[in-house]
Amino acid sequence: MAAPRKPSWLQQVLMEQREALLALAALILFSILLALAQYVQLDRRFSQDLQTNARIVADTAAAAVLFDNAEDAREILAALRSSEDIQQALLLDKARLVLAAYTRSRDEGVGLFFQWAGVDRVRVPVVAGGEEVGELLLHASRVRLWQDLARFVGTSLALLVSALGLAWLASRELRARMRDAARRMQYLALHDALTDLPNRESLRLALEDAAELARDRGQPSALLFIDLDNFKQINDDHGHAAGDQVLRAVAQRLRELLRPGDLAARLAGDEFALLLRSPVDVALATRTAARLVQCLAQPVEDVLGESLRVRVSVGVALLPLHASGAEEAMQLADSAMYQAKRQGKDGYQLFTQELGESLRARHRLELDLSEALRHGDLQLAYQPLFDVQGRIQAFEGLARWRHAQRGAVSPAEFVPVAEAGGLIDEMGLCLLQTLARDRQHWLSQGQVCPPVALNLSSRQCRRPQQRERFLATLEILGLGPEAVEFELTEGALFEDLGSEESMVSLLQKRGYVLAIDDFGTGYSSLSYLRRLRCRKLKIDRVFVNEVARHRDAQTLVGAIAGVAHAMHMQVVAEGVENEADHDCLAALGCDLLQGFGLSRPLTPQQALALLRLQQAGERARVQAQQAWYETPPPA
Numbered sequence: 001m002a003a004p005r006k007p008s009w010l011q012q013v014l015m016e017q018r019e020a021l022l023a024l025a026a027l028i029l030f031s032i033l034l035a036l037a038q039y040v041q042l043d044r045r046f047s048q049d050l051q052t053n054a055r056i057v058a059d060t061a062a063a064a065v066l067f068d069n070a071e072d073a074r075e076i077l078a079a080l081r082s083s084e085d086i087q088q089a090l091l092l093d094k095a096r097l098v099l100a101a102y103t104r105s106r107d108e109g110v111g112l113f114f115q116w117a118g119v120d121r122v123r124v125p126v127v128a129g130g131e132e133v134g135e136l137l138l139h140a141s142r143v144r145l146w147q148d149l150a151r152f153v154g155t156s157l158a159l160l161v162s163a164l165g166l167a168w169l170a171s172r173e174l175r176a177r178m179r180d181a182a183r184r185m186q187y188l189a190l191h192d193a194l195t196d197l198p199n200r201e202s203l204r205l206a207l208e209d210a211a212e213l214a215r216d217r218g219q220p221s222a223l224l225f226i227d228l229d230n231f232k233q234i235n236d237d238h239g240h241a242a243g244d245q246v247l248r249a250v251a252q253r254l255r256e257l258l259r260p261g262d263l264a265a266r267l268a269g270d271e272f273a274l275l276l277r278s279p280v281d282v283a284l285a286t287r288t289a290a291r292l293v294q295c296l297a298q299p300v301e302d303v304l305g306e307s308l309r310v311r312v313s314v315g316v317a318l319l320p321l322h323a324s325g326a327e328e329a330m331q332l333a334d335s336a337m338y339q340a341k342r343q344g345k346d347g348y349q350l351f352t353q354e355l356g357e358s359l360r361a362r363h364r365l366e367l368d369l370s371e372a373l374r375h376g377d378l379q380l381a382y383q384p385l386f387d388v389q390g391r392i393q394a395f396e397g398l399a400r401w402r403h404a405q406r407g408a409v410s411p412a413e414f415v416p417v418a419e420a421g422g423l424i425d426e427m428g429l430c431l432l433q434t435l436a437r438d439r440q441h442w443l444s445q446g447q448v449c450p451p452v453a454l455n456l457s458s459r460q461c462r463r464p465q466q467r468e469r470f471l472a473t474l475e476i477l478g479l480g481p482e483a484v485e486f487e488l489t490e491g492a493l494f495e496d497l498g499s500e501e502s503m504v505s506l507l508q509k510r511g512y513v514l515a516i517d518d519f520g521t522g523y524s525s526l527s528y529l530r531r532l533r534c535r536k537l538k539i540d541r542v543f544v545n546e547v548a549r550h551r552d553a554q555t556l557v558g559a560i561a562g563v564a565h566a567m568h569m570q571v572v573a574e575g576v577e578n579e580a581d582h583d584c585l586a587a588l589g590c591d592l593l594q595g596f597g598l599s600r601p602l603t604p605q606q607a608l609a610l611l612r613l614q615q616a617g618e619r620a621r622v623q624a625q626q627a628w629y630e631t632p633p634p635a
């Protein structure tokens, strides 16, 4: 494609000064119209003045003309000298013979101007005693008219030009400010306001250039995707301002690491990236990643008076070795970074083919899951929670997915995929539908149903619209607090707990029972427990398994149960496998027990059968008790 032609000097001036030129043209047009109007007015006044003058002279000279007194007539005409306009005057008698004449001597310097200015002629009769006795002819130069007009136009133009000049100065100032604002907006569109680093869009543009160079000329580049480890904790422990300061310090360290030609960017939150554009290979990229991890691990001094240590996970992908396009490079570096997180954080991971294969497999699983959710193909398995007398008090609803080709897919496999792929909200809604269907079936069979606890992911319902949709679905399906409870994993800390609009608060306000799941494996403090105000606490299986044989486990379970009871929470032991543990846990104060030793997760039909059995057993026990009371004692 031909390069666009550079505009000429004139075109450039026309483009840049368009408004000023338009204003000037308008000014000229306006001045011409004004001058025309003024000319018409001056011309009329000039003719009127001349007529009036002629009339006065004719009246004054009437007697001289009547008596043919040439001397008087000349004297009268000589008085016209005081009028600069009158160039010539003639007094004619009745016979139209010249009685007296007056001619103004012409000034040499303005002769040409006088000629150009033109002359007005006026002829008036000389009347005496009501009778015309002669005639007066006056020739007046129009110089004064033009002078007046020129003065008027000059003054008007001076005023208009001054106004235009002022307006132009003001508009130049305004334009300069607008140019500054546009430059600032352009800068902000490509930079991050907090750290002043280039932003995600800048990186995308640079990556696209790098991908083009890699494709066309085989010139390699490397992308390092950086995510701070447990940054949320810094915000939670030290406040948002401290978090901001840490982000700025990280940005500064990245700047210091840059070689000429490289680019550092802040993508969002605690995510950064380095694009190495100067000659780079795998060895250099991984060396840089290692240096990065090491350099960022140095404490950040004086964060609101404290020294904080930041750790990062880095994913590395190279163009064209691993990816051919910008988008792909981002995805691969991102997934390598996640792999670094999975491997324990505080390190880097180079993208590998195996990682790529597992990513593709994950992607296929995500597509299948999305399809399954669209068709409502997820089921629930119901694992009972028994009280110490062996009565079912509740179920935990566990998500199950049977795929036509893959067979049964483990929740440990598909739940993280749903969380990472943004399907967790759809999954939550699908499970509510499944639960409502199963409950409806149990109720239609005349069975009283205990509440079913569903797991709530910390990634679920993060946006207000998703929360509203979830709550509306509960209402539409008629799943009130008597039908459903929610379990929150302790490890997955819930954001914005303090907010009235958090999912936890919204569910609690509607009376739903919340349980803390897997207690003891996360890092939550007692204050977190207090803020959550859950009604149940589920002790993780690692403390429960073989508890009867380990005194330290008994001490822990007893202490946890004591704290939970003090906070008015029911204690649930999960993972109960044998009778000895069951009895020990009951003795330690656990209110409810759950585990393979008591019952495996059941299909809806099996759960129904078990509930019926329990009801029949209850009935038999009640009947036996009644029969005992009714039987008369032996005589």
Ligand SMILES: Nc1nc2c(ncn2[C@@H]2O[C@H](COP(=O)(O)OP(=O)(O)OP(=O)(O)O)[C@@H](O)[C@H]2O)c(=O)[nH]1
Pocket (backbone or CB within 6 Å): 194, 227, 228, 229, 230, 231, 232, 233, 235, 239, 240, 241, 242, 243, 244, 247, 268, 269, 270, 341, 345
């Ligand atoms: N101070 C501050 N915090 C931010 C900003 N933008 C996002 N965040 C917070 O950064 C945190 C990012 O947390 P995540 O990356 O999800 O989690 P993490 O704690 O770093 O955990 P891992 O990534 O798994 O190591 C969130 O809590 C955000 O609220 C910001 O501009 N300033």
